[in-house]
Amino acid sequence: MALAKDYNSVMARSNEIMKKALGIDYTEFESGSVAFDYEALMKAPGYTLEEIQKIQAAHGVGNTPLLELRQLSELSRKYAKPGYGARIFTKDEAANASGSFKARRASVAVEHAKRLGYKGVMAATSGNYGAAVASQAAMHGLKCIILQECYDSHGVGQPEIIEKARKCEAFGAEVIQLTVGPELFYTFLLVLEETGYFNASLYSPFGIAGTETLGYEIAMQCREKVGKDPEVVVSTNAGGGILTGTARGLLKAGAVDTKNIAASIDLSGLSMASDAQFNKKSCTTGHTGFGVPYATDPDHSDVPRSAARPLRYMDRYVTVTQGDVMYTTEMLAHLEGIERGPAGNTALAAAFALAQELPEDAVIVASETEYTGAGKHIQPQLAFARENGIDIRFGDPDTEDKPGVNLILPRDPSCLRVKEADLRHFKQSRIRKAMQKSGVATPNDADLKFLAEEVKADVAFVRETLGL
Numbered sequence: 001m002a003l004a005k006d007y008n009s010v011m012a013r014s015n016e017i018m019k020k021a022l023g024i025d026y027t028e029f030e031s032g033s034v035a036f037d038y039e040a041l042m043k044a045p046g047y048t049l050e051e052i053q054k055i056q057a058a059h060g061v062g063n064t065p066l067l068e069l070r071q072l073s074e075l076s077r078k079y080a081k082p083g084y085g086a087r088i089f090t091k092d093e094a095a096n097a098s099g100s101f102k103a104r105r106a107s108v109a110v111e112h113a114k115r116l117g118y119k120g121v122m123a124a125t126s127g128n129y130g131a132a133v134a135s136q137a138a139m140h141g142l143k144c145i146i147l148q149e150c151y152d153s154h155g156v157g158q159p160e161i162i163e164k165a166r167k168c169e170a171f172g173a174e175v176i177q178l179t180v181g182p183e184l185f186y187t188f189l190l191v192l193e194e195t196g197y198f199n200a201s202l203y204s205p206f207g208i209a210g211t212e213t214l215g216y217e218i219a220m221q222c223r224e225k226v227g228k229d230p231e232v233v234v235s236t237n238a239g240g241g242i243l244t245g246t247a248r249g250l251l252k253a254g255a256v257d258t259k260n261i262a263a264s265i266d267l268s269g270l271s272m273a274s275d276a277q278f279n280k281k282s283c284t285t286g287h288t289g290f291g292v293p294y295a296t297d298p299d300h301s302d303v304p305r306s307a308a309r310p311l312r313y314m315d316r317y318v319t320v321t322q323g324d325v326m327y328t329t330e331m332l333a334h335l336e337g338i339e340r341g342p343a344g345n346t347a348l349a350a351a352f353a354l355a356q357e358l359p360e361d362a363v364i365v366a367s368e369t370e371y372t373g374a375g376k377h378i379q380p381q382l383a384f385a386r387e388n389g390i391d392i393r394f395g396d397p398d399t400e401d402k403p404g405v406n407l408i409l410p411r412d413p414s415c416l417r418v419k420e421a422d423l424r425h426f427k428q429s430r431i432r433k434a435m436q437k438s439g440v441a442t443p444n445d446a447d448l449k450f451l452a453e454e455v456k457a458d459v460a461f462v463r464e465t466l467g468l
Contacts, residue, residue, distance in 0.1 A: 003193070010189050018303060021192045021199035023116055026304040034438040035450035036305060038312075042205050042248075045112060049252055052108055053213055059139050060097030061107045062213050066221040066365070067092050071335035072352060079414050080356035086231065088355050090348060090366040091218055094340055097139075098167075099371030101242060102132035104214055105207035110136035112206055113198035119143055120197040124188040124302055126150060126161045127285045127343075128370055133200045134171035144173035145197065147188050151179045152278045159384050160284050160343075163375030180278045185302060202241055203298075203306040211245020212252060218365055219253035229255040230363040232354065236346040237262035237317070238290035240298060240310035246367050247313035259315040263350035264291035266319035266419065267403045280404040282322050282385045286346040288421075291317075296429040299437070311430055311455045318418035321397040323408040324349040326378045327416065342378050344370035353418045382407070427455035428465045435466065443468075 003009070010017075019025055024044050029037040047055070056062035069088045077085030096103035106123075110133065113121050120143030123133045130146035137144035146168045151157045157177070165175045176191070178184055192199055201207065215233070222230045233250065235243040247260045265287040270277045272289035281287065295314075298306040328349040329342040341348075348366040355364050374380070382392055391406040396415050400408045410416055431451050435443065443451065443466070451462045462468075 005190060007186050010186055010193070013193070014189055015304060017189050017193050018199065021197065022201070022204060022303065024204070029305065031446060034434055034440050034443050034447035038309065038453070041305060042209065042307060045108060045206050045209055047108060047209060049212060049216065052209060055111045056104065056107045056210070056213060059107055059136060061103045062096070063217065064095040065092045066218065066225065067338070068225070069332070069336050072331060073355065075331075075335065075413055076352050076355045077360065083360055084356055084358065085360055086355040086358035086362035086364045087226070087360070088351055088364055088366070089222070089230070091214065091368055093214070093344070093368040094371045098128070098132040098135035100128035100132060100344070101211065101214055101368040101370070102127070102129040103135065104210040104245070105129060105202060105241060106132035106136045106200060106210070108210040109133070109198070109200040109204060109206040110140055110142065113200065114140045114142060116198070118196070118198040120145065120195060121200040122147070122188070122192055122195070122197045123200045123202070124184055125202060127164060129202050130173070130175070131164055131167040131171065134168045134173035137173065138171045143197070144171070145191060145195065146173050146175045147184060147191070148175060148177045149180050149184050150177040153179055153275045156279055158279060158284055159375030159380040161375075163373070166374065180273065180275055188302060199302070201301070201303050202239055203301040203303050203308050205307040208241060208245045208248070208307040211242060212249035214242070214367065215246035215249025216253045217249070218246070218367065219250050219255040219258070222363060222365070226363055228363070229258050230365045231358060232259045232261055232362070232364040233367050234261045234263050234347040234351045234354065234364065235367040236286040236344060237264045237295070237310060238285045238287065239294045239301070240291070240308040242367060243310045244308045244313060260313050261316045261318060261350070261354065262291065262310060262314050263318050263320060263347050263418070264288045265322055265325060265346055266401070270404045277404055279384070279388050280390065282381050282390065282407055283325060283343055283346075286343045288319060292426065296426050297433050309454065311427060312453060314423065314456065317421035317423045317426065318350050318354070319421055320346060320349045320418055321401040321408065322403070323397040323401060323410060324416055326382065326407070327410045328352060329378050331413070338369070339372055340369040341372055342376070342381070344368050349416060350418050352413070353416050427457060427461070430455050431462055431465045
């Protein structure tokens with residue numbers, strides 16, 4: 001008997017489809033109340049850190065260089081008070097097979113799919129992850145389908161997203177491109193069901209486990225280069241996977257005192273689900289349109305429980321502007337001879353400013369770079385912004401930036417600053433949303449402990465938030 005393919009019927013079968021496509025029964029980790037067993041979920045893939053390192057080494061992933069950005073460090077010190085201005089490093093993740101850290105997230109998922117005998121893998125992404133899955137699938141001899149939320153209703157796509165589709169196809173993947181809207185998840189489920197492929201989700205424990213090697217390497221390489229752990233690691237924050245995985249890897253390396261700071265591009269006022277505003281942004285990832293919703297409600301992804309839970313590990317959340325990121329991309333190329341990004345340079349833009357808060361002997365690491373070229377380069381992105389009526393000029397992004405209206409490039413490096421996001425508010429929002437989704441009126445002791453862990457706080461903070 002043929003299964004119904006209308007929207008409501010497919011969505012009603014989502015848990016069943018996901019179970020078949022991942023080999024994980026998420027109900028095993030549920031308590032029946034608010035809490036679920038996050039650490040048990042993270043152990044579900046069954047791979048140790050050492051096994052993941054071997055998988056990645058065999059497929060062109062990991063052991064990427066940790067680069068000291070001496071010129072940027074010196075420039076940052078010119079705007080810091082005497083004795084301040086930390087040494088700035090970046091982990092050059094563009095050295096991975098597909099050109100970004102997402103190769104780490106794809107490596108374990110695709111390896112697992114191969115071991116379980118799946119014929120192909122799928123992922124829903126408009127970003128670097130699609131290229132990473134396609135690259136790893138090619139190495140393993142598996143078929144690959146990538147779904148992209150690519151166009152507005154007029155069929156206009158952003159150059160960065162179009163470039164990533166090109167790269168996916170170059171690795172042999174089939175790319176299904178959709179307009180912005182709610183059909184992405186429905187289409188993903190439908191194709192998963194029809195093909196029987198493995199769901200190489202960004203938000204599965206496979207993806208986060210693969211990213212733990214990034215944090216582990218940062219700690220080990222810092223010890224080798226400077227004789228200590230970094231004081232700060234800054235991660236570009238969108239869906240929360242890189243911050244979660246990097247922080248967990250740092251902890252596994254014993255870097256318990258390293259602070260994890262999330263950085264996103266501030267796109268306040270723009271709706272990511274709006275057809276009219278879809279092409280008004282000039283950076284397609286690493287922005288608050290993903291960073292805030294996924295931090296406060298991580299389980300609205302393509303798996304029942306997301307393994308990316310950044311508020312568990314986040315010490316600060318800061319924002320920069322689109323102009324800051326474009327400017328930092330140029331600085332990196334002109335001063336260090338490294339052309340990367342731009343989206344990966346969100347963390348570096350923040351690190352340039354945050355370094356000025358730290359003494360000169362401190363170490364701050366921007367957790368990743370990404371490849372650039374074709375539509376990902378800042379020039380086509382700026383040209384696309386002009387075509388969409390965005391006013392591009394030099395000025396002070398801190399005071400003049402209006403997402404969807406203008407793109408303000410810093411008039412000089414002193415204008416590169418960060419704004420502090422209201423992390424307390426995000427934590428309270430996460431607690432309330434978790435309670436609302438659970439349908440539980442009064443949390444038990446296990447729930448309170450879980451919620452405290454979810455937001456890196458204590459039980460007293462949870463009780464205060466809930467008015468208990």
